[in-house]
Amino acid sequence: MTLYILCFILFLVGVYGVLTRRNLIKIVISLTIMEFSVFLMLVLVGYISGGLAPIVVHPEGSDISVVDPLPQTLVLTAAVIAVATNSMVLALAIRLYKKYGTFDIRKINELKG
Numbered sequence: 001m002t003l004y005i006l007c008f009i010l011f012l013v014g015v016y017g018v019l020t021r022r023n024l025i026k027i028v029i030s031l032t033i034m035e036f037s038v039f040l041m042l043v044l045v046g047y048i049s050g051g052l053a054p055i056v057v058h059p060e061g062s063d064i065s066v067v068d069p070l071p072q073t074l075v076l077t078a079a080v081i082a083v084a085t086n087s088m089v090l091a092l093a094i095r096l097y098k099k100y101g102t103f104d105i106r107k108i109n110e111l112k113g
Contacts, residue, residue: 003044010037024093024103028086035082039075046071 014037017030051067093103100108 004041007037007041007044010040022105024096024105025090027105028089028093031089032082032086035078039079039082042071042075042078 011034014030014032014034017033018027021027021030046068048065048067051065054066054069096108097103100111102108
């Protein structure tokens, strides 16, 4: 239960960073923290203490617990998509910096034209 609470606290740290920061790079980092706290939560949901890998075939009726591989697969796929999305957002931030000369959202909003 403690690990779930720590994942939620890590998510709240990311939300705090998104809501309070004005620098685009810091906002992207905060979004990444939020994403990976959700990934950690999903992996924790699929974890079974003392569970074995699901690739081993056990005889019918055996009392052996097996770890669910679906959350791990989903997290792996989502992590790849998150890395691609973050790289695209950082490339956009670099383009904005080249155009406006700043990462500050307030100044970029003032310089619209």
